[in-house]
Amino acid sequence: MNxxxxxxxxxxxxxxAANNLVDVFKTVREHKRCPLDYVIPISDNGGSSSELIRVFGGPGIGDVRSRLVRLIPDDPEHDDSEKAALKVFFNHRLSKDRIQAKLEWFQIVEADHALWTNISTAKKELIRSILNLINFEILKRLRPSSTFDFSAASIGNLFLTGTNRNSARLFTGSFESAIYLLSSICSVPSHTSVLPAINTNFTHHISAGLANGVTITGQNSISHPSEVSAVEHPPVSQHDEVEHADRIEDANLPGSLPTLRKQYISFSKTHEEDLPARIERLWYINPYGQEIRLAANPRVLDALQEAEAIIYSIGSLYTSLIPSLILKGVGAALANPSIRYKILILNSTIDRETGPFASPFTALDFVAAIAKAGAESRGLPEAPRSEFKTYVTHVVHLQGPGTPRVDKDELSVLGIVPIKVYGRKEAHDAFVRYDEKALIQALEVTMGRRDPWAEKMRRNTFEG
Known part of the structure; x- marks a missing residue:
């Protein structure tokens, strides 16, 4: 009980994507005077995280770091230069040039870099001790077949890796301790938590099955691929690739899938090939491509037990939301009727994971995918349409060019309330975007607000 x-x-x-709505959720939390928990997946194997996973193993930490740093409080009434400096420091990426990146890294660990300006001596030496530890571990792992590539590396990711562990390594031996330390350094408020969907010191990858029978493995290949890679069991033609990967000494087990061992430091989020067919299902795999079922972080289940509202935020449906929802324990928690509001904030556009196909995803398709994930978490193959409202009670959406189609009657018949929010469109934007004030109003009126003056402040910015 609470x-x-x-x-x-x-x-x-x-x-x-969801970082853009952090201020919205912060405002709603303040008005309701309640705890706020962010659940973040740890299956990302793209960008500089791919190199950390290759050399050290461990979970994909980039999205956790990104949210923690985004939560550093801004105080417009006071000139807090240290918080601003910490935000820049932990978000900083090294040069894309491999040689320049390594030189810049040495400047940072030797405290001879402008990034340290305005960071107090006590915090600087604490941060530096962690960075020097990860630097020492990188040097220990140097092999003729494998050297660490600092290109575009995130300083925050390196810091979290230094405080986390894989096998017998590094500082605290705990992912949650690493998050706690970074939260403390960054002064993240105690009423707001960032929870990894799985509390793990190991790497966990995902695969997606398409309607045409193709299986794609690894989050980066699903969301931002250079090529589509079929998994199942590697055919004989991939034998040489497996043998070549096994000759490289890194954190991966011998014989594990080469596509999970590659570097994905450079990729584009804007030039994506369309998927050949819809994604029908997503699941976790072991290093050899076999499906496994994993349990959710117990703290996530505790947060759901004490929740009045769930919000499925904007972002990639199958690589940002579904990896958290299919974990054991989550589906049953989502279906708990004591959670009154289960709100999907629909994306303002479709992406590689939801279109174009023959017909792009509609609002109902998003709801169906969430319901299916919740059912699979509970060991059920599907969720019948009559149970969709068990997982989603409201759909907040925009209307305009490129937005997913919303059939209000179709949702209403299922007991799901559609709420249209009026958005904004900047001159340089091709698509309509959520307006913060309108979205705050929609969420607060949907969930109720503890402030008795709320109704007097209401604006005509949404329909519901």
Whole structure:
């Protein structure tokens, strides 16, 4: 029981897209005076995270780091230069040039870099001790077949890796301790938590099955691929590739899938090939491509137990939301009728994972995917349409060029409330975007607001 404490809000999201709504969720939390928990997947194997996973193993930490740093509080009434400096420091990426990146890294660990300006001596030496530890571990792992590539490396990711562990390594031996330390350094408020979907010190990858029978393995290949890679069991033609990967000494087990061992430091989020067919299902795999079922972080289940509202935030449906929802324990928690509001904030556009195909995903397709994930978490193959409202009670959406189609009657018949929010369109934007004030109003009126003056402040910015 929560002992009279206000029931909280749990937000399921990935990294960069949902970061744009952090101020929205912060405002709603402040008005309701309740806890706020972000649930973040750890299956990302792209960007500089791919090199950390290759050399050290461990979970994909980039989205966790991104959210923690985004939560560093801004205080417009005070000139807090240290918090601003910490935000820049932990978000900083080294040069894309491999040689320049390594030189810049040495400048940072030797405290001879402009990034340290305005960071207090106590925090600087604590951060540096972790970075020097990860630097020492990188040097220990140097092999003729494998050297660490600092290209575009995130300083925050390196810091979290230094405080996390894989096998017998590094500082705290705990992913949650690493998050706690970075939260403390960055002054993230205690009422707001960032929870990895799985509390693990190991790497966990995902695969997606398409409607045409193709299986794609690895989050980067699903969301931002250079090529589509079929998994199942590697055919004989891939034998040489496996043998070549086994000759490289890194954190991967011998014989594991080469596509999970590659570097994906450079990829484009804007020039993506369309998927040949819809994604029908997503699951976790072991290093050899076999399906496994994993349990959710117990703290995630505790947060859901104490929640009044769930928000499925904007972002990639199958790589930002579904990896958290299919974990054991999550589906049953989502289906708990004590959670009154289960709100999907629909993306403002379709992406590689939801279109174009023969017909792009509609609002109902998004709801169906979430319901299917919740059912699979509970060991069920499907969720009948009559149970969709068990997982989603409201759909907040925009209307305009490129937005997913919303059939209000179709949703209403299923007991799901559609809420149209008026958005904004900047001159340089091709698509309509969510307006923060309108979205805050929609969420607060949907969930209720503890402030008795809320209704007097209401604006005509949404329909519901």
């Amino acid at each position: 002992g009279g404490k206000a029931k909280g809000i749990v937000v399921f999201s990935g990294g960069s």
